[in-house]
Amino acid sequence: xxxxxxxxxxxxxxxxxxxxxxxxxxxxxxxxxxxxxxxxxxxxxxxxxxxxxxxxxxxxxxxxxxxxxxxxxxxxxxxxxxxxxxxxxxxxxxxxxxxxxxxxxxxxxxxxxxxxxx
Amino acid sequence: xxxxxxxxxxxxxxxxxxxxxxxxxxxxxxxxxxxxxxxxxxxxxxxxxxxxxxxxxxxxxxxxxxxxxxxxxxxxxxxxxxxxxxxxxxxxxxxxxxxxxxxxxxxxx
Numbered sequence: 281x282x283x284x285x286x287x288x289x290x291x292x293x294x295x296x297x298x299x300x301x302x303x304x305x306x307x308x309x310x311x312x313x314x315x316x317x318x319x320x321x322x323x324x325x326x327x328x329x330x331x332x333x334x335x336x337x338x339x340x341x342x343x344x345x346x347x348x349x350x351x352x353x354x355x356x357x358x359x360x361x362x363x364x365x366x367x368x369x370x371x372x373x374x375x376x377x378x379x380x381x382x383x384x385x386x387x388x389x390x391x392x393x394x395x396x397x398x
Numbered sequence: 399x400x401x402x403x404x405x406x407x408x409x410x411x412x413x414x415x416x417x418x419x420x421x422x423x424x425x426x427x428x429x430x431x432x433x434x435x436x437x438x439x440x441x442x443x444x445x446x447x448x449x450x451x452x453x454x455x456x457x458x459x460x461x462x463x464x465x466x467x468x469x470x471x472x473x474x475x476x477x478x479x480x481x482x483x484x485x486x487x488x489x490x491x492x493x494x495x496x497x498x499x500x501x502x503x504x505x506x507x
Contacts, residue, residue, distance in 0.1 A: 320500075321499060323442070370441050385430055385489060387432070391440055391441045
C-alpha cells in the first residue's frame with residue numbers, strides 16, 4: 281500500500297544534542313510537509329517542500345531545518361533541541377498544494393515521531 | 399487571520415447515542431474543508447474533503463456536511479472504536495492548511 285513512513289517512531293535526545301527525523305513516501309506526491317504537534321493542540325506547520333522548492337513558515341525557529349534529497353525522502357533537523365521542542369512531529373504529503381475540487385490537495389499523514397528532550 | 403474553531407472540546411457519548419461535532423471557520427475564499435481522525439500517539443487519518451456549501455460525504459457511521467460558515471461531523475450510533483480526536487482543517491488560497499484544536503470523542507459501551 282502507498283503510504284507515508286516516519287522513522288523513528290520514538291526519539292529521545294539530550295538538551296542541545298542535534299537530532300534528525302526521517303520521512304519517506306511511496307505516494308509519489310510533489311509536496312511534503314513537517315508539522316509540530318504538542319499535547320491537545322492543533323498541528324503547527326513548520327515548513328513544506330513543493331518538489332525542491334522550500335517554503336518556511338515565518339514563525340518557524342531557525343533551530344529547525346529541513347532537507348529533501350529526492351522526491352521520496354524528507355528530513356527534519358533540530359540543531360539544538362530545547363525542552364520546549366518535545367512534541368510529536370508529523371510528516372504529511374499531498375499531490376499539490378491547492379487544486380480545489382480534485383482531491384489532489386488532500387494531505388496524508390505519517391504515524392509521527394514522538395520526540396523527548398531530556 | 400484565518401481561523402478554525404471546533405466545539406465541543408470533548409464529548410462523551412454512550413454507545414449508540416448519535417451526536418454532531420462542529421467546525422466553524424473564518425477563512426477568505428475556502429478551497430477545501432478537511433476532516434481527520436487522530437488516535438492517541440498516531441498521525442491524523444484522512445476522513446473527508448468538502449469543497450462547496452451543501453456538499454455531504456459519508457463513511458460508515460460518519461457523515462460530514464458543509465455550509466458557508468461551518469462544517470458538521472455527524473456520528474450515527476457510535477461504537478467504542480469511534481473514540482478518537484477529530485480534527486477539522488481549512489484550506490484557502492495559498493495559505494497553509496489551518497487546523498482546529500480538535501474534539502476529543504469518548505464512546506462508552
